[in-house]
Amino acid sequence: MTKHNFPPTITTPDGSFIMSPKNDFAFRLLFGDEKNKEITISFLRTMLKIPVQDITIKDPYLLKQLSGDKTGILDIRIVLDSGAQVDVEIQLSDHPAIKERVLFYLSRLYASQISSGDGYQVLKKTISLVILDYILVSVEPMHTTYRFYDRENEIELTDVLEVHIVELPKLNNMISQHKNNPEIPWLMFLNAKTKEELKMAAEAEPKIAKAYNRLIEMSDDEENRRLYEERIAQIIEVDLKIQAAEEIGIEKGIIHSAKNLILLGMDDEIIMKATGLSADKIAQLRSEVEP
Secondary structure: OOOOOOOOOOOOOOOOOOOOOOHHHHHHHHHHHHHHHHHHHHHHHHHHHHOOOOOOEEOOOOOOOOOOOEEOOOEEEEEEOOOOEEEEEEEEEOOOOOHHHHHHHHHHHHHHHOOOOOOOHHHEEEEEEEEEOOOHHHHHHOOEEEEEOOOOEEEEEEEEEEEEEEEHHHHHHHHOOOOOOOOOHHHHHHHHHHHHHHHHHHHHHHHHHHHHHHHHHHOHHHHHHHHHHHHHHHHHHHHHHHHHHHHHHHHHHHHHHHHHHHHHHOOHHHHHHHHHHHOOOHHHHHHHOOH
């Protein structure tokens, strides 16, 4: 079953409410608002290691090109002053098709720059920054970067399409081994579970202090809190539906296996041990499959 590392909550000494910046609603509210772009610029400079001077927050919807196409909805869509586009995503659940999803959004965002009659020179670099709350890549580094590359000849075809994967569960190891990595305070901020951890991250970097103050302001807004809690409720509902569907699928699979064992001539005791089904259930299945 797909598990969510949620609800991502912040524990406070007095029980006051603070949004977790890891929640996708709070993440978008904090980093996807033009009013907070100074914070977002600092975050992007650190994570992408590029000299960002200014940004424009764009509509996150990637419209369909043709009837029947899948519509893409990005977490945060940004255009840098260089013209490069950045899709910033945060994913709490172990998405079974996350690689395909990232490539779909990256390619759709890249292609969205060109219209009929335009030359290909209008296409600018497109970057996906994907922050995961689970392990995807079986290597030690927390932050991995991908481009089009010929491994055999060690030739890079192009850097115009680039994917950054950041895996938050590797953070503790990074803190102990790479204390001077400038990404760590930002990721500590995102991954914080207590108010104290948020404050510690804020003390490490002035822009994170601004992010912390903005997070407190966002959390004090009653409408924001309502939407935040509504988002958590939506995630829980989807999670329960997935769980129910998976459980039904497992049950069907067990019954299918039991029927196959019956047809192979296995006795009830063996089938009971193999499937965990009761003697009565196996008897019922025998009546269904045996002539």
